[in-house]
Amino acid sequence: MSETKPLFQPLEPAPAYKRLCQAIEAEIMAGRLKPGDQLPTETALAEAFALNRSTVREGIRLLEQSGLAERVAGRRLAVARPSTKALGRRVSQALVLHDVTFRELWQTIAALEPAAAAYAAEARTEADLLALQRNLRQSEAATSNTQQLSALDVAFHALVAEAAHNRALILAREAVGQLFYPAFAAVVTRLDTAAARLLTAHRAIVEAIERRDADEARRWMVRHIDDFHRGYCMVGLDPEAPIGRVQEEDSQ
Amino acid sequence: MSETKPLFQPLEPAPAYKRLCQAIEAEIMAGRLKPGDQLPTETALAEAFALNRSTVREGIRLLEQSGLAERVAGRRLAVARPSTKALGRRVSQALVLHDVTFRELWQTIAALEPAAAAYAAEARTEADLLALQRNLRQSEAATSNTQQLSALDVAFHALVAEAAHNRALILAREAVGQLFYPAFAAVVTRLDTAAARLLTAHRAIVEAIERRDADEARRWMVRHIDDFHRGYCMVGLDPEAPIGRVQEEDSQ
DNA sequence: CATCTTAGTTTGTCCGACAATCGGACCAAT
DNA sequence: ATTGGTCCGATTGTCGGACAAACTAAGATG
Numbered sequence: 001m002s003e004t005k006p007l008f009q010p011l012e013p014a015p016a017y018k019r020l021c022q023a024i025e026a027e028i029m030a031g032r033l034k035p036g037d038q039l040p041t042e043t044a045l046a047e048a049f050a051l052n053r054s055t056v057r058e059g060i061r062l063l064e065q066s067g068l069a070e071r072v073a074g075r076r077l078a079v080a081r082p083s084t085k086a087l088g089r090r091v092s093q094a095l096v097l098h099d100v101t102f103r104e105l106w107q108t109i110a111a112l113e114p115a116a117a118a119y120a121a122e123a124r125t126e127a128d129l130l131a132l133q134r135n136l137r138q139s140e141a142a143t144s145n146t147q148q149l150s151a152l153d154v155a156f157h158a159l160v161a162e163a164a165h166n167r168a169l170i171l172a173r174e175a176v177g178q179l180f181y182p183a184f185a186a187v188v189t190r191l192d193t194a195a196a197r198l199l200t201a202h203r204a205i206v207e208a209i210e211r212r213d214a215d216e217a218r219r220w221m222v223r224h225i226d227d228f229h230r231g232y233c234m235v236g237l238d239p240e241a242p243i244g245r246v247q248e249e250d251s252q
Numbered sequence: 253m254s255e256t257k258p259l260f261q262p263l264e265p266a267p268a269y270k271r272l273c274q275a276i277e278a279e280i281m282a283g284r285l286k287p288g289d290q291l292p293t294e295t296a297l298a299e300a301f302a303l304n305r306s307t308v309r310e311g312i313r314l315l316e317q318s319g320l321a322e323r324v325a326g327r328r329l330a331v332a333r334p335s336t337k338a339l340g341r342r343v344s345q346a347l348v349l350h351d352v353t354f355r356e357l358w359q360t361i362a363a364l365e366p367a368a369a370a371y372a373a374e375a376r377t378e379a380d381l382l383a384l385q386r387n388l389r390q391s392e393a394a395t396s397n398t399q400q401l402s403a404l405d406v407a408f409h410a411l412v413a414e415a416a417h418n419r420a421l422i423l424a425r426e427a428v429g430q431l432f433y434p435a436f437a438a439v440v441t442r443l444d445t446a447a448a449r450l451l452t453a454h455r456a457i458v459e460a461i462e463r464r465d466a467d468e469a470r471r472w473m474v475r476h477i478d479d480f481h482r483g484y485c486m487v488g489l490d491p492e493a494p495i496g497r498v499q500e501e502d503s504q
Numbered sequence: 505c506a507t508c509t510t511a512g513t514t515t516g517t518c519c520g521a522c523a524a525t526c527g528g529a530c531c532a533a534t
Numbered sequence: 535a536t537t538g539g540t541c542c543g544a545t546t547g548t549c550g551g552a553c554a555a556a557c558t559a560a561g562a563t564g
Contacts, residue, residue: 015516017313028349035349041545052518054306057547061269061313066342068349075526075545082346090318091343091423094334097280097287097320100419108420111367112360119359167352168360171343172424267547293514304549309516327514327557 016051020059021066023049028068028079039069039077084171091175099242102183102232105176106239110225112173113157117205117221120163121214128163132206135159139202143195150185154178156202160221163209179243183232190235197227272301272311273318280320280331291321291329336423343427351494354435354484357428358491362477364425365409369457369473372415373466380415384458387411391454395447402437406430408454412473415461431495435484442487449479 014022027033039045042060046053060077063069067082095105120128135156142148157177161170188194201224208217233239265271279285291297294312298305312329315321319334347357372380387408394400409429413422440446453476460469485491 017516029345043545054519055517057306058309058313058516061310062317065314065317067346071546081349082342084346087343087346090334091339093281094319094336094339095420095423097333098419104418104420107367107371107416107418108364108424111363111421112424115359115363164359166356166359167350168347168356168428169363171347172360172364172428176420176424269547295514306550307548310547323515 016049017055017058018062020045020049020051020056021062024059024063025066025068033079035079035081037079038072039079041076084167084174087171088174088178092178095175095179096243100179101240102237102243103239105179105243106225106229106232108176109173109180110222110229112169112176113160113225114218114221116157116161116164116166116169116173117209117217118214119166119169120160121209121212121217123165124163124209124212128159129206129210131159132156132163132209136199136202136206139199143199146185146188146195149188149195149198150181153184153188153198153202154181160205160209182244183237184228186237187228187231187235191231194231197231198224201227268301268303269307269310270314272297272303272308273314275301276311276315277318277320285331287331287333289331290324291331293328336419336426339423340426340430344430347427347431348495352431353492354489354495355491357431357495358477358481358484360428361425361432362474362481364421364428365412365477366470366473368409368413368416368418368421368425369461369469370466371418371421372412373461373464373469375417376415376461376464380411381458381462383411384408384415384461388451388454388458391451395451398437398440398447401440401447401450402433405436405440405450405454406433412457412461434496435489436480438489439480439483439487443483446483449483450476453479 024033024039033039040048042053042056045051045060046056049056051059060069064071064077067080067086069077070080072078124132135152139149139152139156142152154177158170158174161173164170188198201220204220205217205224208214208220229239266274276285276291285291292300294305294308297303297312298308301308303311312321316323316329319338320332321329322332324330376384387404391401391404391408394404406429410422410426413425416422440450453472456472457469457476460466460472481491
């Protein structure tokens with residue numbers, strides 16, 4: 001953070017493809033290009049920037065990868081907003097590569113989830129509630145299938161965050177939440193009391209959200225998260241060990 | 253979340269340049285390619301994947317943009333971990349494009365900062381403490397310069413997070429924290445009591461962290477964050493308005 | 505041994521080309 | 535009129551080759 005500022009700016013013209021990307025990015029951030037707008041064709045861009053189409057293509061790849069542009073129907077390029085899911089995936093990936101430990105993830109989730117639950121109690125809509133109750137019923141029916149139960153738990157917490165109607169919160173916890181999948185599975189598999197405790201907590205949280213009782217929702221979420229930490233240690237897993245690498249299928 | 257799965261998958265083999273990126277990405281995530289490893293040259297990759305160099309280049313751009321590879325000395329491509337800073341920038345950018353409101357950002361930061369303060373009290377090293385104290389002194393000397401004070405405040409909170417030694421927490425709050433810069437400036441400029449209150453809080457937080465008093469650190473941070481929210485409303489800004497777009501100089 | 509020179513590598517950029525595919529227009533059949 | 539088929543142009547994905555600039559490493563020189 002306390003970096004000595006580089007005194008002399010890069011000054012390097014930077015590769016053309018990168019400058020092209022930055023130029024378009026600037027247009028987007030300045031609002032002159034709005035999400036949904038179609039970008040010119042590759043040849044048109046090449047002409048406009050006085051570059052070769054090959055170079056333009058490389059620049060477009062950068063835009064594409066950062067989520068600021070995407071092909072609408074496989075064809076024409078259009079300005080887009082980076083999707084929450086794609087971003088979450090990138091962040092998760094980065095956390096894994098940095099060998100982030102369970103402790104770090106847990107501390108973060110322990111800060112976010114209770115807040116999400118509380119705000120969900122305040123801001124939830126009827127649709128949110130229905131989705132939560134549906135997830136609850138599915139979880140009750142899947143207590144024996146640990147794989148499915150883990151997936152449903154991940155989904156449950158995502159639903160709570162969505163009910164809070166806070167995209168910053170959703171994004172922050174999505175990235176961390178995804179990485180819990182394997183840990184959840186591990187605990188639920190080895191600890192036979194875990195499934196029941198999980199359901200009790202989920203039920204209480206949904207009820208609190210239904211009654212718009214923010215404090216109660218927060219309290220139960222805290223308990224639920226603490227419980228998970230206890231379970232994690234109880235089955236002999238080390239909180240200081242890096243969370244393993246997971247191979248999830250590509251969505252986006 | 254409750255998406256109806258699309259029955260028929262895209263089925264498309266995806267463009268070659270994208271598959272190349274995914275292939276290398278998979279190698280990295282599987283640990284067969286470790287950060288720091290040098291990747292083959294473009295021609296070598298082209299040969300290995302039976303593709304043209306142009307196509308390989310496009311794939312490399314994707315890797316580069318996702319932070320999984322970077323040019324070490326302007327030259328050879330090497331595997332890298334996505335930098336916290338670059339990732340934070342992307343997330344910030346996405347939040348802006350989604351027109352996230354001050355309320356959403358504040359709720360998120362209000363969940364993260366107190367946790368960061370508490371963990372900082374537990375995990376801080378001597379170096380962390382020194383950095384915090386240094387920032388405090390600089391802030392005390394800059395009460396009149398609102399621009400500088402805002403920057404120092406952003407840095408202060410980043411330092412607290414760093415002292416917590418939790419990279420997930422650091423990353424999560426970095427993305428949100430950056431966007432506060434303009435809001436901070438606005439409040440400090442228009443509210444002449446703000447600077448003094450800010451300093452009081454920072455001082456108390458640093459002292460608590462020094463004494464390793466997690467509860468006290470958390471309490472003061474909560475107060476500090478609440479205070480900011482109050483100030484924001486007091487100067488007549490609307491918490492439900494989207495946080496504006498900011499033009500920060502490119503680091504990365 | 506240190507330094508300079510030189511040749512080979514590698515990247516950034518350009519040019520030109522072609523197949524596949526998408527969009528749309530135009531036409532035929534129910 | 536709606537549906538289905540065909541054709542044509544536009545656009546993208548991929549390829550091959552080319553060259554200057556920048557870097558690397560080896561060899562030559564003091």
